[in-house]
Amino acid sequence: MQFTFNEEQDQLRATAQKFLADKSPTVEVRRLMETHQGYDPIVWAQLSSELGFTATHIPETYGGLGLSYAELGILFEEMGRTLLCAPFLATALGATAIMNVATESEKSELLPDIATGTRIATLAVFESSGKWGTDSIELTAKNNRLNGTKRYVLDGHIANFIIVVARTTTRNETDTIGFFLVNGDAPGLKRRVVNTIDSTRKLTQLEFVDVAARRLGGNDDQSAKLAETLDLAAIGLANEMVGGAQHLVDETVNYAAERIQFGRAIGSFQAIKHKCADMLLDVEMAKSAAYYAATAAASSDPELPVLANLAKAAASEAYMRIAAECIQIHGGIGFTWDNDTHLWFKRAKSSEVFFGDPSYHKEQLVTRWQH
Amino acid sequence: MQPLDGEKLRNELRLWLESNWDPNASLIEWRSKLAESGWGMPTWPSQWFGKDLSLVLNPIVDEEFARINAVTVARSGIRLLAAATILEHGDDSQKSRYLRRILTGEDTWCQLFSEPGSGSDLAGAITRADFDGSQWIINGQKVWTTSAHHADYGLLLARTDWEAPKHDGLSYFVIDMRQPGVNVHPLKQMNGHASFNQVFFTDAVVAPEDQVDRIGNGWKVAMTTLMHERRSADALRSVYRDRDLEGRIYDEERDETATVMEPYKWYPQRAGRVDLVFERAIETGKIDDPVVRQAIAELMIKARTAEWTARRARAAQQQGRPQGPEGSLGKLAASHVARQASKVHTMISGSDSMLGDEDGPLAGLIAEILISVPATSIAGGTDEIQRNIIAERVLGMPKEPRMDTGPFRDVMKNPGPAAP
Numbered sequence: 001m002q003f004t005f006n007e008e009q010d011q012l013r014a015t016a017q018k019f020l021a022d023k024s025p026t027v028e029v030r031r032l033m034e035t036h037q038g039y040d041p042i043v044w045a046q047l048s049s050e051l052g053f054t055a056t057h058i059p060e061t062y063g064g065l066g067l068s069y070a071e072l073g074i075l076f077e078e079m080g081r082t083l084l085c086a087p088f089l090a091t092a093l094g095a096t097a098i099m100n101v102a103t104e105s106e107k108s109e110l111l112p113d114i115a116t117g118t119r120i121a122t123l124a125v126f127e128s129s130g131k132w133g134t135d136s137i138e139l140t141a142k143n144n145r146l147n148g149t150k151r152y153v154l155d156g157h158i159a160n161f162i163i164v165v166a167r168t169t170t171r172n173e174t175d176t177i178g179f180f181l182v183n184g185d186a187p188g189l190k191r192r193v194v195n196t197i198d199s200t201r202k203l204t205q206l207e208f209v210d211v212a213a214r215r216l217g218g219n220d221d222q223s224a225k226l227a228e229t230l231d232l233a234a235i236g237l238a239n240e241m242v243g244g245a246q247h248l249v250d251e252t253v254n255y256a257a258e259r260i261q262f263g264r265a266i267g268s269f270q271a272i273k274h275k276c277a278d279m280l281l282d283v284e285m286a287k288s289a290a291y292y293a294a295t296a297a298a299s300s301d302p303e304l305p306v307l308a309n310l311a312k313a314a315a316s317e318a319y320m321r322i323a324a325e326c327i328q329i330h331g332g333i334g335f336t337w338d339n340d341t342h343l344w345f346k347r348a349k350s351s352e353v354f355f356g357d358p359s360y361h362k363e364q365l366v367t368r369w370q371h
Numbered sequence: 372m373q374p375l376d377g378e379k380l381r382n383e384l385r386l387w388l389e390s391n392w393d394p395n396a397s398l399i400e401w402r403s404k405l406a407e408s409g410w411g412m413p414t415w416p417s418q419w420f421g422k423d424l425s426l427v428l429n430p431i432v433d434e435e436f437a438r439i440n441a442v443t444v445a446r447s448g449i450r451l452l453a454a455a456t457i458l459e460h461g462d463d464s465q466k467s468r469y470l471r472r473i474l475t476g477e478d479t480w481c482q483l484f485s486e487p488g489s490g491s492d493l494a495g496a497i498t499r500a501d502f503d504g505s506q507w508i509i510n511g512q513k514v515w516t517t518s519a520h521h522a523d524y525g526l527l528l529a530r531t532d533w534e535a536p537k538h539d540g541l542s543y544f545v546i547d548m549r550q551p552g553v554n555v556h557p558l559k560q561m562n563g564h565a566s567f568n569q570v571f572f573t574d575a576v577v578a579p580e581d582q583v584d585r586i587g588n589g590w591k592v593a594m595t596t597l598m599h600e601r602r603s604a605d606a607l608r609s610v611y612r613d614r615d616l617e618g619r620i621y622d623e624e625r626d627e628t629a630t631v632m633e634p635y636k637w638y639p640q641r642a643g644r645v646d647l648v649f650e651r652a653i654e655t656g657k658i659d660d661p662v663v664r665q666a667i668a669e670l671m672i673k674a675r676t677a678e679w680t681a682r683r684a685r686a687a688q689q690q691g692r693p694q695g696p697e698g699s700l701g702k703l704a705a706s707h708v709a710r711q712a713s714k715v716h717t718m719i720s721g722s723d724s725m726l727g728d729e730d731g732p733l734a735g736l737i738a739e740i741l742i743s744v745p746a747t748s749i750a751g752g753t754d755e756i757q758r759n760i761i762a763e764r765v766l767g768m769p770k771e772p773r774m775d776t777g778p779f780r781d782v783m784k785n786p787g788p789a790a791p
Contacts (some may be wrong), residue, residue, distance in 0.1 A: 003679070003686035253766045268769040270755075273762035280761060281704060284697050288679035289672070314672050362668030363661070369649070369671070370658070 002295055005074070012071055016078040019051060024082040026340045029200055032085035033343075036193060037158060038202040039086040048117020053088065055115035058095055063112035069232065073239035073294030080243030083200045083343055087120045089240065090154035093233050094121025097163045100232075101179045101217035101225045110161060110181070120184075122159035124150035124206055125230070132356035133364075134177065134226045139208065141166035141180055144215060146208040152354070156204030157191045160184045164206075164213060165226055176221035180213035187211070198350040200343060231308035234355045235297055238290040238308075238315035241351050244344050245283045245319040248326040251341070252276060255330055272329060279322045286311075286318035309365040313358040316351065323348035377431055380424070384410065384435045392441045394618025398627070401620055402444050402475040411444035411474050412454075419458065419466055420474060427689075442620050445476030447631040448518050453480040453526055455599040457545075460584040460592045465545070469524070476627060481522035481548065482600075483513040483570060484593060488785035491756045493528075494538045494590055495775070495784060498572060500529035507544065507577040509552065512569065515750075517634055519555045519568035522548045527577070528593050531586050533780045540779050541589035545581040552576060562742045566634035600751075640736065641743040641750075642705065643712025645674045647733075648719070657719045666718055670711045677704035696765045703757045706748035713744040 005013070023043045032040060048054040057072045058064025072092060079088055095114045098107060098121070113119040128151055129136050139148030146166055156162060162182045167175050182189060190207040217225075253276055256267030266272050293311035296304050323345040327334035334341050352358070391404055405411030406420045414429050415421025424432070436443055450473045457465055472478040489495035498511025509529060519525070525546045532540035546553070552575030557565035584592045648667060652658040658667075681704075684697045717724045720732045727738035748754040762768040775782045 001682075003682045004690055004692065253768060257767075257769055264772065265769040267762075268771055270759065270771065273768050274755065274758040276766055276768060277703070277758035277761035280696055280766060281700050281707075284680055284695075284700055285673070285676040285704065288676045288683055288697070291683075292679050309668075310672055310675060313668065314676055359665060362665050362672075365668045365671065366658075366664045 013074050020082040024084040029083045033199040054117045058111050058115045062107050063115040068298030070294045070298040076236050076240040077243035080240035081247045087155035090122040093123045094163050096232050097123050097229050119160040121161040122154050124153045124164045126152045137167045139166045141168045146211045146213045150206040153204045156206050157193050177223040179216045182213045198346040234308045234312040235293040238311040241315040241319045242287045242290045245322045248322050249279045249283050252326045252329050282318040286315045289314040306368050309361040313361040316358045319348040320352050398623040399475050405444050406474045444474040449480040449482045452596050452599045456596045459595050478523040481516050481519045481525045483525045483527040485515045498529045500531050509572040509575040514569050516568045516570050519570050534778045537779045538590045542586045543583040543589040543592040544577045546577050640739045641746050643709035644740050645712050651719045663718050666715045670715050673708045706754050709744045709747040
């Protein structure tokens with residue numbers, strides 16, 4: 001296992017940091033989060049067709065860069081640091097699902113447009129049970145027509161390719177899980193942007209009434225593929241979260257050095273210092289887990305499922321603790337709308353539960369360890 | 372890094388080991404050979420028992436020794452800290468007096484830094500060294516001294532100037548532990564073990580030639596010792612060897628190891644014994660309790676992320692990259708792991724957590740975990756000091772206003788021997 005980043009990876013990070021510092025300052029985040037669309041198509045075009053970020057983990061045969069999940073993790077982290085408003089996580093996960101399940105010809109057809117950013121993709125798994133596991137799928141597919149509702153779908157309102165996970169009934173009447181491709185503008189599909197606490201990221205509810213769909217990757221049960229896809233989603237999000245957490249640690253330390261009370265910088269008080277030391281410990285531990293899991297994903301490590309649970313639980317708890325402490329150390333100003341902390345706090349809170357909250361992942365961690 | 376040099380080194384060492392290694396030699400005989408040839412401490416300077424080998428190539432040497440189970444120079448305890456300190460700050464006469472017998476294991480050393488009145492604030496030491504015209508006279512008390520009861524020499528931090536500011540009034544000495552003015556008493560801990568000692572000095576003497584570096588520079592020298600203390604933790608782990616190996620030298624080494632490791636036998640319990648958790652949870656059936664499962668998962672997350680964080684730090688170091696903040700977090704992380712492990716063991720053992728020795732779970736082992744873990748967040752620097760260090764040195768946060776500047780005589784301190 002590799003425990004440091006190599007030079008190419010450092011370079012990728014530097015490129016991403018430079019781009020994001022320029023394109024995603026807080027003032028842009030605040031502007032875009034108020035829009036319905038939720039992203040800037042010009043910035044999207046630059047990050048995809050110019051910088052190739054959307055092509056990162058897609059194999060070269062399908063127009064990608066042929067890099068791995070480790071490189072993708074670096075991008076997630078940097079985007080999480082700056083709260084980039086863009087359908088990047090959605091599209092990367094859509095591509096991941098296609099790579100996991102689709103046939104060669106389907107991949108050749110779908111992935112090149114995702115790699116260039118001309119098509120936005122997303123993954124629609126979760127439903128109204130609010131469960132995060134593979135057993136939560138009620139939406140049905142019969143004769144390639146979908147009926148049901150998907151919730152918590154990332155950027156579903158702008159996605160061109162929606163990868164829908166559905167329950168299929170085969171001829172011998174046993175239920176199986178399948179992945180289906182639906183076009184964003186398919187007749188019978190109703191898409192609604194739902195109100196969220198984190199408006200830097202758009203979540204949608206998708207209603208399917210007799211919507212035409214294409215089954216991807218043949219007719220075998222794809223439950224295992226779904227579990228794999230969800231593990232990769234959790235790892236991706238964990239990497240995004242440690243980026244945001246690191247930003248808050250930096251902000252807190254800077255503020256504590258500037259803010260004067262009782263004739264001294266508040267950062268000189270041990271009460272504040274010790275909190276900051278704990279925040280650093282939290283973010284570094286979570287990074288170790290997120291990096292390790294992303295590297296494992298790059299090498300198809302058999303321990304991957306457990307690592308996904310571990311990384312997501314660690315990142316969720318670290319980010320949330322850090323966000324709460326960041327507000328606390330800012331004091332009154334930290335609770336105001338004008339101060340930027342709440343943007344990250346809200347991302348932390350919604351990411352904490354997205355793809356499964358810490359207690360879900362801890363339970364799964366022990367279950368998977370037992371087997 | 373340089374494969375050619377590495378291979379050359381490996382071949383040279385193999386040849387040397389082939390013609391010199393003898394499992395039936397005596398420990399001292401063999402280690403003398405190691406010291407003379409430079410293969411015992413190849414990274415040391417060639418004029419002092421080394422070969423000027425770069426740190427990068429040193430793993431090859433370790434590999435070759437391990438490959439044929441060859442015994443190394445004595446590495447355990449304080450002796451390598453003493454050697455590193457003397458190498459860096461000692462004069463030639465000190466180097467020739469002490470280094471060789473450190474490597475052969477003939478001399479045992481202890482570290483005399485902490486005092487009852489200065490734990491976290493090591494530089495507040497009030498053990499005094501007064502020059503009487505021909506030698507230094509030592510008075511005062513040290514504490515938490517491992518191996519003092521069988522040590523030949525001690526690394527002593529003592530105050531030589533009470534008018535200077537705190538850190539500038541300290542000097543560093545090598546003290547002969549086998550003299551009438553030095554009294555060693557075991558210090559019994561809350562877990563019943565006595566791994567450490569209290570050392571009392573009553574007009575003990577140090578010859579002028581055992582003063583290390585210049586007077587007033589003791590704090591800097593002590594920093595060198597402490598820096599190497601961190602690194603020696605790894606060396607300790609390598610002491611254990613396959614029990615089946617036959618030969619006089621292995622018998623002698625096993626005896627040595629038993630003596631050296633005796634004070635540390637409860638250390639695994641102090642760290643929380645994460646390794647026992649799963650097995651115990653299954654045995655007791657507590658694995659089915661959802662609350663326990665959450666706590667176990669939390670422990671596994673803490674333990675594994677701590678391990679990976681340490682490996683990130685090591686990987687950066689090996690590649691010669693600047694170490695990130697991850698390097699200074701290990702100790703704090705270990706405290707969290709130990710505390711969580713103690714909590715989980717309590718949940719698993721339930722009411723039996725109250726019982727100890729032969730009445731307790733695993734014949735008292737669980738009890739020993741529960742009453743040893745509190746040491747983790749204190750020994751080697753408390754969690755609070757670790758947090759100060761992380762905040763000030765890693766995060767660059769502003770320093771606390773100081774109350775201990777000016778002449779040390781006037782600084783508020785715990786009761787102890789009065790200044791002259």
